[in-house]
Amino acid sequence: MAKFNMDMKKNPIPTRDAEVRAHDFFEVATGYDEATAINEALRCLGCKNMPCTEGCPVNIRIPEFIAKIKEGDFDGAYDVISASSTLPAVCGRVCPQEVQCESRCVRGIKGEPVGIGRLERFVADFHNAHSKNPPKIENKNGKRVAVVGSGPSGLTCAGDLAKLGYDVTVFEALHTAGGVLVYGIPEFRLPKAIVEKEVDNLTAMGVNIMTNVIIGKTLTVDELFEDGFSAVYIASGAGLPSFMGIPGESYKGVYSANEFLTRANLMKAYKDNPETPIMKGGRVAVVGGGNVAMDAARVALRLGAEKVYVVYRRSMEELPARREEVEHAMEEGVEFILLTNPVEIFGYECGDLRDARRGFVTGIKCQKMQLGEPDERGRRRPVPIPDSEFTLDVETVVMSIGTTPNPLIKSTTEGLLVNKRGGIVVEESTGATSKEGVFAGGDAVTGAATVISAMGAGKIAAKAIDDYLKNK
Numbered sequence: 343m344a345k346f347n348m349d350m351k352k353n354p355i356p357t358r359d360a361e362v363r364a365h366d367f368f369e370v371a372t373g374y375d376e377a378t379a380i381n382e383a384l385r386c387l388g389c390k391n392m393p394c395t396e397g398c399p400v401n402i403r404i405p406e407f408i409a410k411i412k413e414g415d416f417d418g419a420y421d422v423i424s425a426s427s428t429l430p431a432v433c434g435r436v437c438p439q440e441v442q443c444e445s446r447c448v449r450g451i452k453g454e455p456v457g458i459g460r461l462e463r464f465v466a467d468f469h470n471a472h473s474k475n476p477p478k479i480e481n482k483n484g485k486r487v488a489v490v491g492s493g494p495s496g497l498t499c500a501g502d503l504a505k506l507g508y509d510v511t512v513f514e515a516l517h518t519a520g521g522v523l524v525y526g527i528p529e530f531r532l533p534k535a536i537v538e539k540e541v542d543n544l545t546a547m548g549v550n551i552m553t554n555v556i557i558g559k560t561l562t563v564d565e566l567f568e569d570g571f572s573a574v575y576i577a578s579g580a581g582l583p584s585f586m587g588i589p590g591e592s593y594k595g596v597y598s599a600n601e602f603l604t605r606a607n608l609m610k611a612y613k614d615n616p617e618t619p620i621m622k623g624g625r626v627a628v629v630g631g632g633n634v635a636m637d638a639a640r641v642a643l644r645l646g647a648e649k650v651y652v653v654y655r656r657s658m659e660e661l662p663a664r665r666e667e668v669e670h671a672m673e674e675g676v677e678f679i680l681l682t683n684p685v686e687i688f689g690y691e692c693g694d695l696r697d698a699r700r701g702f703v704t705g706i707k708c709q710k711m712q713l714g715e716p717d718e719r720g721r722r723r724p725v726p727i728p729d730s731e732f733t734l735d736v737e738t739v740v741m742s743i744g745t746t747p748n749p750l751i752k753s754t755t756e757g758l759l760v761n762k763r764g765g766i767v768v769e770e771s772t773g774a775t776s777k778e779g780v781f782a783g784g785d786a787v788t789g790a791a792t793v794i795s796a797m798g799a800g801k802i803a804a805k806a807i808d809d810y811l812k813n814k
Contacts, residue, residue, distance in 0.1 A: 347384035350453030355460050357670070364643050364674035367529040367612060371435075376414075379464040383411035385449060386456045393446040394458060399798030400433075400498075402426045404443060404458055411461060420469040423462060428501035428544070429494060429797065431470060431536045432523060434463025437794040438664055470539050479547045483507040485811055488571040490557045490751070493521025494793045495784030496577035497544060498800030499807075504547040506808050511550040511571075513561070518608060519551045521579055522785075523793070525604045528637050530644070531667075534607075558750035563758075563780060572814075573779045573807045576766060577800060580745040580785035586629070590687025591741070595621070595703035599630070599638045599742035606641050621738040625649045627706055629684055630742030631661040634790075636668060638740045639676045650676045651734065655683040655711050655724040681711045683724065685731070687739055705735045745790045755780075765789055773803035774810070781807055 356372045357363075363370050374382065386408040394404040403422055410419035423430045439459035447455030487503050489496045492514040500510045518524050520537040545551060555561065557578070566574050583598030585591050602620060605611040609618040626642040628635050631654035642650045652671070654661055657680050661668065672678070686707040710730035713722035747764045759767040759776035766775055766782040773781040783799030785791055 345384075346387065347381055349385060352385065352454045352457040352460070353378050353382040355457070360670075360673035360675075363530065364640075367644055369533055370530050370670060373467060374460055374464040376416075376468075379411055379416075379461060380414065382457050382461060383408045386412075387448060389448060393448065394443040394456075397443040397446040398426075399442065399794045400426050400801055402443075402462075407465065408456070408458075408461060411465065416465055416468045417473075419465045423465060426801075427797070428498045428800075429523075429540050429793075430462055431466035432494070432532060432540060433794055433797070434459050434461075434466055435532050435536070436527060438792055440664065440666075442794065470536075477543060477547050479504050479507065481507050482509060482548070485509065486511070486571045487807060487811075488513065488566045488574045489577060490563075490574065491515075491521055491577040491579055491784075491786070492519040492541070492551060492553075493577060493579050493784065493796065494523060495579075495786075495796035495800040495803075496521065496575065497541070498797040499575045499577060499783070499804045500549045500800075501544050501547065502801055502804035503807060504544065504549050506804070508808075508811075509548070509550075511552060513555040513557050514551060514553045515556045515578075516608065517553050519553060521577075525608050526600070526634065526637070528603065528607060528641050528644075530640070531637065556750070558754040563751065563755045563777075567779065572811055573781065575773070575800075575803050575807065576751060576775070576780065576782040576786055577784045577796070578748060578751055578786045580747045580788075580790045582746045582748045582764070583741065584744045584746060585741055586684065586743060588684060588686055590689055590703070590706075593687055593689040593703050595689070595737055596687060596739045596741065599628075599634045599740055600745060602638050602740045603634070603641060606645065612645060620645065622646050623648055624737035625651070625735060626738040626740065627651045627653050627684075627734055627736045628740045628742055629653050630744075631656065631663055632742065632744075633663045633667055635740075635742035636663045636671050636676075638742055640671055640674060642738070642740070643674055643676065647738075651736070652676055652678045653682050653684060653706075653708065653734070654678065654680050656721070657681055657713065660713075660721055679708070679734070681713070681724070682708045683711050683726070684739075685709050688733070703737055703739055705733050706739060707731055707733050745785075747786045747789065751786075763789060771802070772806035772809075773799060774806060779810070781810075 407419040407422035444455040486509045489512045523537045583600045626647045628639040688705045710727045711724040714725040717723045757777040773783045781803045784796035
């Protein structure tokens with residue numbers, strides 16, 4: 343076997359034909375086979391200082407797991423990854439490796455970086471397909487920890503604490519565990535069976551998951567302590583959608599991306615006769631340019647939209663979604679209307695004319711934009727162009743302009759400090775909040791961010807909770 347593969351480009355990942363996949367919910371990318379994975383692993387130089395690991399929020403020992411792939415030891419590769427990551431099959435699919443681990447890869451200086459994410463996905467899928475022995479934790483220390491939310495941050499914290507011997511219970515508000523992994527990310531990007539398998543691995547380790555429990559309503563944080571939990575980790579995410587505040591947003595046919603994707607993902611609106619219908623056919627405008635906007639646009643196509651537009655107020659260079667997702671959306675027929683901002687949603691009234699919410703969308707009035715001076719984050723600020731308004735004829739509008747933490751927990755938990763954006767205030771190095779024994783992390787602290795950054799916060803909090811309870 344060759345020691346290195348010095349090809350300048352990474353092995354492409356096979357994808358299904360765009361004209362076919364745009365009309366179903368099966369996974370777009372089919373993944374590496376064994377030979378391709380080994381060939382891609384041989385592109386890794388095995389750097390001793392591991393710059394790629396420094397770019398990973400959960401500090402996976404990347405050169406070590408890739409070295410195992412080179413040897414054909416896929417189980418050994420999984421052991422290396424799972425020592426740091428609770429959700430490898432998830433991360434291999436949805437993490438923005440191009441701006442994290444792969445951005446540090448030395449092979450990327452003169453060519454393309456090693457396909458680290460693709461290799462992680464291959465290893466996790468191989469393990470899930472062949473492993474018959476789920477992990478078990480035998481030694482329990484008798485201490486109980488509650489985790490609020492079963493998204494990536496909560497599951498990561500729960501897994502790490504279970505490995506340390508804690509009796510962990512995860513409380514999930516919805517009827518299915520997985521948080522944003524199941525209600526927010528579409529099946530064609532992250533199959534529900536993948537998330538279910540990762541959750542099953544945690545329950546095999548002894549993690550107890552309770553669904554349909556809303557912390558702050560069914561139980562409060564204080565009541566968790568009264569029930570015998572020694573610490574609480576809040577990972578409730580950022581599920582409160584944002585809107586633009588423009589006229590017409592209350593019409594029927596205007597959705598937040600959260601509602602639109604939740605209906606499609608968990609409430610099965612994709613069925614022929616769904617109990618929770620959303621748009622069927624017609625023209626759809628998705629407002630925003632992030633990964634969630636790409637998901638909503640591509641879901642709309644699969645639900646039968648005649649035409650889908652992504653309306654974004656900056657240019658393609660500033661569009662924050664992953665390049666891969668943008669390219670897939672374009673291949674599938676999504677049209678991008680850039681440097682454009684909605685200013686009003688049009689509709690017609692029906693039923694009780696005094697109730698504007700009974701109206702139906704007929705279009706959106708948009709205004710062309712140009713880029714001005716950089717804002718506080720360094721992005722050029724969009725500035726309206728006078729007399730540039732035009733109307734886009736659509737029947738459905740999906741607002742995908744961000745989310746904020748749900749205020750329920752902070753409003754029912756005395757002594758919990760939050761910032762002006764609704765995020766829980768924590769010590770950055772530990773995730774400790776202003777309330778004794780309560781820790782927090784992920785989107786509940788930062789607002790909407792990436793899966794892997796939420797996982798990183800879960801790992802930090804698990805270690806801090808362990809230190810806290812040992813010292814206590």
